[in-house]
């Protein structure tokens with residue numbers, strides 16, 4: 001047999017290491033200045049969220065009634081609030097609240113969304129229609145309305161139940177009404193956050209399922225399980241990463257909006273949202289009480305959105321290669 | 322061609338039920354493949370030609386049981402494979418392979434070339450893990466790619482190189498039969514010739530049988546043993562290459578052939594182009610009787626009412642046309 005002469009005037013040089021799509025995307029991300037800045041801010045904020053309490057000179061609850069409503073100074077970088085608490089320490093602790101809320105909510109939403117979306121896309125039929133009906137329903141109810149209704153109807157009875165349990169058992173766990181806050185905030189936020197993930201993943205699975213490489217895998221005789229694991233999931237995950245990054249920022253804004261409406265994390269636990277809503281009441285006299293948490297929230301949202309955009313460009317390089 | 326066929330396709334039908342209208346309120350049926358019959362003999366290249374949308378790919382997919390046939394049979398090794406579920410189909414999958422048209426979506430972007438080619442080998446237990454690298458190297462060499470490509474990702478390769486990988490992946494299964502679904506149509510003309518020669522070399526080396534799907538008669542003339550012409554979901558004519566090119570019987574085949582330039586300049590001067598008027602009718606509502614009657618220059622009343630029978634008018638030469646007499650080899 002004569003081998004056909006091939007022109008391998010190569011697209012591939014010998015000495016270059018192979019580039020997987022992931023590594024390629026990473027390099028593209030690092031070339032995007034805004035995305036790198038976003039990533040740096042996100043990492044910094046995450047660091048603050050984890051180690052915050054060890055970084056601040058004051059406890060976020062300690063009241064110094066002699067030093068109320070002070071303007072920013074060297075002793076109090078962001079000043080103090082109406083109870084004489086250090087605003088910087090509260091913002092730092094609020095970072096932890098923001099990350100906990102964002103991560104927990106996004107994780108729940110992603111797990112629900114990916115599971116339902118992937119199954120709907122893969123199996124189709126009745127299951128698909130039921131899931132899509134639920135996403136449409138959830139998405140058509142205004143988010144804030146849903147959350148306010150849930151909180152209004154569940155908060156009082158749950159708190160009362162906790163109180164009753166405490167009286168009955170004297171277990172200190174039940175005195176922490178913060179758990180009710182968290183349950184309601186996480187639960188209602190996750191409830192309104194999962195449908196976009198479900199839709200995204202379903203659309204991805206539907207489009208990937210019909211690609212020639214999946215048909216080729218079926219022609220090779222591979223099992224459904226292998227096709228899902230090796231072909232569909234790795235190719236569906238890129239857009240999900242983008243969406244999760246943006247979703248973390250959105251969740252922080254949502255939490256602030258809820259706190260502002262009084263259905264979020266309640267004082268005294270510092271959250272940027274309840275600091276903003278407290279600050280708004282007195283902003284004409286003490287602008288720093290509004291400016292500090294608002295600026296940090298703004299910074300975080302912008303950082304997540306730059307990172308999300310950068311990931312989008314890095315993972316979906318239309319036209320290049 | 323007296324030998325027992327490798328694959329027998331009998332009355333194969335594939336209809337797609339689609340939903341139309343803004344709310345998908347109307348159901349409709351796409352008659353993609355209707356009542357198609359042909360044999361494929363071991364070691365041959367059978368080409369399938371016809372305009373885009375006439376059902377060539379669907380024939381290939383249904384034949385491989387990658388799409389469920391609406392009705393009909395595909396007999397391979399004594400088994401009607403289109404009736405098998407995925408589990409019972411699995412042993413046959415290894416022997417029946419496919420190469421697709423678009424080299425850019427034919428390979429999983431998340432797998433290296435080595436993984437792409439090695440996966441079927443391990444899955445079908447055609448080699449041990451230890452033997453795998455050598456196997457992959459040999460397969461890459463078979464398709465004219467250096468061994469170092471094994472660690473590369475698809476997006477690092479050109480279209481022609483990816484198509485070679487797709488061929489290597491099919492070869493890795495040690496198949497008897499490969500459907501080449503417009504495997505060269507998306508490539509540069511210079512690369513097309515290389516891939517065709519590669520396919521011919523591999524056919525000789527491994528005794529492969531091809532169903533070669535194309536819309537270009539010029540390519541088909543070069544490589545086919547036999548050629549089938551499809552129109553709107555049905556086979557119009559099927560014959561050996563010589564029969565079909567020197568004595569086309571179906572009016573549609575004649576029209577297609579008249580559009581192919583002659584290699585001989587003298588013949589090219591006298592070539593009469595026969596332009597088909599009108600559009601291909603919708604496969605949602607194919608014409609009654611002969612599906613070609615809306616465009617056929619010699620259509621008769623009968624053509625509008627009666628489906629022409631699929632007949633072997635001379636040995637090896639099948640045609641479905643009322644105007645063709647038995648023995649019309651003239």
Ligand SMILES: Nc1ncnc2c1ncn2[C@@H]1O[C@H](COP(=O)(O)OP(=O)(O)O)[C@@H](O)[C@H]1O
Nearest residue numbers: 337351353372373374375376377378379380604
């Ligand atoms: N999955 C599908 N659903 C609905 N219609 C389809 C599907 N696949 C193919 N068709 C239709 O079937 C007909 C034949 O398509 P195809 O076999 O791809 O043609 P070809 O390969 O000859 O270009 C076309 O009208 C096409 O639109």
Ligand code: SF4
Nearest residue numbers: 611614617624642643
């Ligand atoms: S059957 Fe009639 S319409 Fe059809 S190709 Fe023959 S002559 Fe033309």
Ligand SMILES: [Mg+2]
Nearest residue numbers: 377378379503
């Ligand atoms: Mg096709």
